[in-house]
Amino acid sequence: MVNPSPVYRGRLAPSPTGLLHLGHARTFWAAQERALAAGGELFLRNDDLDAARCRPEFVAAMLEDLRWFGLRWVGPVRVQSARIPLYRAALARLHAAGLVYPCDRSRRDVLAAAGAPHDESEEPVYPPQFRPAGDAPLPSLTEPVKTNWRFRVPDETALAFTDARLGRQHAVAGREFGDFLVWRKDDLPSYQLASVVDDAEMGITEVVRGADLILSTFRQRLLFQALSLVEPGFYHCPLVTDDQGVRLAKRHDALALRTLRAQGRTPEQIRADWR
Numbered sequence: 001m002v003n004p005s006p007v008y009r010g011r012l013a014p015s016p017t018g019l020l021h022l023g024h025a026r027t028f029w030a031a032q033e034r035a036l037a038a039g040g041e042l043f044l045r046n047d048d049l050d051a052a053r054c055r056p057e058f059v060a061a062m063l064e065d066l067r068w069f070g071l072r073w074v075g076p077v078r079v080q081s082a083r084i085p086l087y088r089a090a091l092a093r094l095h096a097a098g099l100v101y102p103c104d105r106s107r108r109d110v111l112a113a114a115g116a117p118h119d120e121s122e123e124p125v126y127p128p129q130f131r132p133a134g135d136a137p138l139p140s141l142t143e144p145v146k147t148n149w150r151f152r153v154p155d156e157t158a159l160a161f162t163d164a165r166l167g168r169q170h171a172v173a174g175r176e177f178g179d180f181l182v183w184r185k186d187d188l189p190s191y192q193l194a195s196v197v198d199d200a201e202m203g204i205t206e207v208v209r210g211a212d213l214i215l216s217t218f219r220q221r222l223l224f225q226a227l228s229l230v231e232p233g234f235y236h237c238p239l240v241t242d243d244q245g246v247r248l249a250k251r252h253d254a255l256a257l258r259t260l261r262a263q264g265r266t267p268e269q270i271r272a273d274w275r
Contacts, residue, residue: 003205003230008040011204012066012073013195015047016058019256020065023210023240026274028071030237031208043202044073047195048081049188065257069267078202080194087189090197090227091182094151095141099226100182101132102139103148122215126150126178144187150179151192151223159218164206164235171218180219196220200229211236 012028014020035042044066048054063077094100113127131152155174163169171177182193189197199207207217217234224231260270 003203003232005203005205007205008035008038009043009203009205010035010040010208011043011045011199011202012071013045013047013198013209014062014066015050016055016062017050017053018058019061019258021240021255021257022260022270025069025257025270026240027208027210027237028066029069029271030235032071034206034208034235040205042071042073043075043078043204045078045198045202046080047191048079049191049194051081051186051188061258065261068261069257069270078198080198083194083198084189086197086201087183087194090193091145091149091189092141093227094182094223095138095149097226098138100149100151101136103130103150103179103181105130105148123177123180125175126180128155128174128178131179145183146185146187148181148185149183151182151219151226152179153177153219153222159221161217161221161234163214163217164233166211166214166236169214169217171215173218173222177215177219182223192216192219192223196223196227196229199232200224200227204232206233206235208235208237210239212239 010031012031014024014028032042046059046062048059091100109130110124110126113130134152153173157173158170159173160168160170180192181190183189198204214236217236221231223229
């Protein structure tokens with residue numbers, strides 16, 4: 001069920017694994033404009049679960065760059081690394097429902113079995129032959145978790161949702177995407193599970209993000225439904241690319257907000273280029 005709240009609640013959810021770039025700025029600005037147009041509220045969440053790459057200096061830079069660009073939010077910043085018990089409770093619910101299974105296959109195993117080339121920004125479809133049988137005994141969850149856990153998607157199920165910008169979107173589970181991680185062997189939740197739990201707990205009514213995450217939306221909608229959580233609506237923004245048409249990433253330091261700021265560019269000048 002989509003969140004029926006009459007009060008718009010949006011969110012910014014950067015991950016402090018590098019410096020914010022133009023792509024982040026455009027998506028976050030769209031999120032703010034949609035919140036303002038709806039007379040709603042915008043919240044900030046620090047998606048800091050990538051312990052290997054998230055650093056305090058990136059958090060400080062993130063907050064400074066967001067404010068410099070003119071982004072404003074209400075309330076305290078939510079910090080994902082402080083919310084692990086919420087995610088663990090969601091994992092336990094999926095486990096109790098028999099919707100997850102342990103997986104000891106490496107990414108290399110999956111890539112080798114997938115065979116066909118695929119978009120490097122999107123994970124390959126998990127091979128069905130790697131799944132345990134549906135009636136196989138399910139091991140208990142350990143504390144700490146020391147193996148990957150995957151969500152079993154309903155194969156050949158046609159899924160659809162209406163995006164606020166792109167219109168009706170369709171995918172078939174098991175074809176466009178397969179079983180996906182919900183918990184990692186380093187005892188941390190996946191992006192998919194953490195985002196779903198947070199968006200539901202925060203009462204978010206619309207998620208604004210890049211168009212490259214449409215398949216993630218299908219995965220997350222399955223989790224919303226499996227956990228009986230109220231889901232938000234979605235608005236997928238156009239991607240910002242470099243001169244070669246490559247989607248911006250945090251390695252594009254020349255297009256980082258603080259680089260452009262040091263060159264004397266203003267937020268207004270940057271936004272004028274989008275029109």
